[in-house]
Amino acid sequence: xxxxxxxxxxxxxxxxxxxxxxxxxxxxxxxxxxxxxxxxxxxxxxxxxxxxxxxxxxxxxxxxxxxxxxxxxxxxxxxxxxxxxxxxxxxxxxxxxxxxxxxxxxxxxxxxxxxxxxxxxxxxxxxxxxxxxxxxxxxxxxxxxxxxxxxxxxxxxxxxxxxxxxxxxxxxxxxxxxxxxxxxxxxxxxxxxxxxxxxxxxxxxxxxxxxxxxxxxxxxxxxxxxxxxxxxxxxxxxxxxxxxxxxxxxxxxxxxxxxxxxxxxxxxxxxxxxxxxxxxxxx
Amino acid sequence: xxxxxxxxxxxxxxxxxxxxxxxxxxxxxxxxxxxxxxxxxxxxxxxxxxxxxxxxxxxxxxxxxxxxxxxxxxxxxxxxxxxxxxxxxxxxxxxxxxxxxxxxxxxxxxxxxxxxxxxxxxxxxxxxxxxxxxxxxxxxxxxxxxxxxxxxxxxxxxxxxxx
Numbered sequence: 001x002x003x004x005x006x007x008x009x010x011x012x013x014x015x016x017x018x019x020x021x022x023x024x025x026x027x028x029x030x031x032x033x034x035x036x037x038x039x040x041x042x043x044x045x046x047x048x049x050x051x052x053x054x055x056x057x058x059x060x061x062x063x064x065x066x067x068x069x070x071x072x073x074x075x076x077x078x079x080x081x082x083x084x085x086x087x088x089x090x091x092x093x094x095x096x097x098x099x100x101x102x103x104x105x106x107x108x109x110x111x112x113x114x115x116x117x118x119x120x121x122x123x124x125x126x127x128x129x130x131x132x133x134x135x136x137x138x139x140x141x142x143x144x145x146x147x148x149x150x151x152x153x154x155x156x157x158x159x160x161x162x163x164x165x166x167x168x169x170x171x172x173x174x175x176x177x178x179x180x181x182x183x184x185x186x187x188x189x190x191x192x193x194x195x196x197x198x199x200x201x202x203x204x205x206x207x208x209x210x211x212x213x214x215x216x217x218x219x220x221x222x223x224x225x226x227x228x229x230x231x232x233x234x235x236x237x238x239x240x241x242x243x244x245x246x247x248x249x250x251x252x253x254x255x256x257x258x259x260x261x262x263x264x265x266x267x268x269x270x271x272x273x274x275x276x277x278x279x280x281x282x283x
Numbered sequence: 284x285x286x287x288x289x290x291x292x293x294x295x296x297x298x299x300x301x302x303x304x305x306x307x308x309x310x311x312x313x314x315x316x317x318x319x320x321x322x323x324x325x326x327x328x329x330x331x332x333x334x335x336x337x338x339x340x341x342x343x344x345x346x347x348x349x350x351x352x353x354x355x356x357x358x359x360x361x362x363x364x365x366x367x368x369x370x371x372x373x374x375x376x377x378x379x380x381x382x383x384x385x386x387x388x389x390x391x392x393x394x395x396x397x398x399x400x401x402x403x404x405x406x407x408x409x410x411x412x413x414x415x416x417x418x419x420x421x422x423x424x425x426x427x428x429x430x431x432x433x434x435x436x437x438x439x440x441x442x443x444x445x446x
């Protein structure tokens with residue numbers, strides 16, 4: 001852990017003019033200021049940095065809602081998710097999937113192969129193909145690096161503070177408040193959401209990916225129809241709707257981009273006995 | 284073979300059976316079977332209300348208000364919100380000033396633990412759960428085994444651009 005933190009410090013400092021880490025004396029204000037303006041030139045993160053960012057934002061999300069204490073369910077979702085991820089262009093990431101004990105309807109992804117789906121959303125799904133397309137949507141956010149783009153957008157906000165704090169802890173100074181505080185920069189993405197275009201990208205890319213894994217890709221429009229039936233004022237969908245384009249716009253994009261192109265794969269797997277075992281959806 | 288698979292198929296059809304209100308998103312044809320070359324039994328006009336009965340592949344089975352049942356392209360039919368929609372947790376209540384977090388005057392109170400915006404913002408990091416996530420993960424071999432047990436066959440499909 002300490003090693004990874006040091007890597008982040010080192011790379012943050014690479015972008016700083018005159019970043020003096022000797023003796024651990026990092027001027028936090030300076031780090032934030034310079035890093036913020038230099039940030040746009042940072043095109044991507046190293047795998048170690050992605051893992052550090054991913055594990056930190058996951059720690060925050062799981063701090064808000066822990067995993068469901070059902071190893072069989074967690075293993076099942078990992079089997080489905082990992083199989084789909086193997087069809088992506090980043091099959092070798094350390095893919096980790098989890099169902100959180102949370103009645104809100106949502107799913108989350110973080111760099112380095114972290115995917116969460118809330119129990120609230122899982123329980124609304126009617127088939128394994130629906131689960132597959134939701135996971136494939138999130139996997140696509142990871143493989144296309146949408147987080148990096150979103151972090152750029154928030155570079156002058158929370159992320160800078162977040163990384164500066166990491167740096168402070170690694171240098172052994174002023175890190176006392178870190179453990180208790182949310183990694184505000186990373187989690188900012190989950191409350192602000194991705195760019196609309198990235199969501200459409202994840203819908204279309206997710207359907208293609210689910211089809212590559214042998215599922216009926218048209219299960220995604222079914223999920224979106226289920227979501228559009230929920231009272232938009234319901235707290236369960238407040239964050240989801242706030243961070244995603246309108247459901248009808250998403251369906252329009254899917255229609256315009258995919259239309260009938262994936263129909264040869266519509267006969268793919270719809271459901272499995274495993275899903276039936278864990279599913280609560282009655283309809 | 285047929286006898287063996289039939290009960291499972293029936294079970295899943297039953298599980299997917301629906302009766303939800305929908306509407307026609309754009310002019311489309313009603314077919315007597317879920318295939319492109321199936322017989323067209325009616326023309327559905329955009330905006331017509333329908334009842335969604337079932338889904339299969341890229342098709343949706345529906346009943347028109349005239350009582351005709353058939354299949355239409357899934358993407359041409361949308362679920363329609365009933366007056367208020369399904370309720371899960373109840374409506375969000377905004378409270379003008381909430382002292383408990385002191386973070387903003389826009390605090391959402393729900394009394395439900397989980398991933399609302401406010402709850403994410405105020406989350407305390409839980410690295411043990413991240414470790415647990417790693418413990419629950421499965422190997423590539425496990426994933427491939429699951430796929431073969433469930434007749435999931437990898438397909439070669441080109442990327443599709445968003446329009």
